[in-house]
Amino acid sequence: MAVLEIRRYPDPVLKKKAGPVEEINGELQALIDNMVETMYAAPGIGLAAPQVGETKRLIVVDVSTKEEKHPLLVLINPVIISFEGRIDSEEGCLSVPGYTSTIKRAERVLVRGVDREGRPMEVEATGLLARVLQHEIDHLDGILFVDRMSPIKREFFRKRYLKRNKR
Ligand code: NI
Numbered sequence: 403m404a405v406l407e408i409r410r411y412p413d414p415v416l417k418k419k420a421g422p423v424e425e426i427n428g429e430l431q432a433l434i435d436n437m438v439e440t441m442y443a444a445p446g447i448g449l450a451a452p453q454v455g456e457t458k459r460l461i462v463v464d465v466s467t468k469e470e471k472h473p474l475l476v477l478i479n480p481v482i483i484s485f486e487g488r489i490d491s492e493e494g495c496l497s498v499p500g501y502t503s504t505i506k507r508a509e510r511v512l513v514r515g516v517d518r519e520g521r522p523m524e525v526e527a528t529g530l531l532a533r534v535l536q537h538e539i540d541h542l543d544g545i546l547f548v549d550r551m552s553p554i555k556r557e558f559f560r561k562r563y564l565k566r567n568k569r
Contacts, residue, residue: 403439406454411498411546411563420450420457420542423478426520430460434476434518437462446496448534450541453497461538465530475525480515480539483524491533493547501563505550507536 487509
């Protein structure tokens with residue numbers, strides 16, 4: 403296993419729409435293992451394949467804390483089947499380090515996909531898990547949380563962020 407490089411905004415790969423995973427093979431299993439290791443090393447609570455430069459519909463999520471354990475979720479070709487409620491909460495992203503913003507998202511979602519063995523999987527989520535799933539699935543469509551801010555806030559973010567991260 404290996405810790406992969408996490409691509410950062412404004413890397414163009416983050417804006418691409420990812421294609422569906424068509425075959426679950428050894429190469430994909432290795433990518434999954436590396437993404438899990440990369441997420442834990444960051445540390446983060448979710449990672450989408452485009453964040454490590456792979457435009458595939460694949461996410462890994464683990465919202466565990468010291469106090470509360472949750473299972474590691476590996477979701478291939480995830481789709482949000484239903485949304486319920488709206489709630490504001492603070493959000494950040496490993497691809498936009500050092501920046502957070504309040505983002506409105508559904509309070510509850512039902513997500514369908516397949517697990518790493520190719521078995522159909524359904525996840526009903528609320529709270530932080532619902533938010534992370536929406537955030538990671540957005541990555542598969544080339545959408546970052548900053549794209550969900552108001553245009554004024556986004557422009558302000560862009561100027562400030564790019565200035566600070568100039569190389
Ligand atoms: Ni993110």
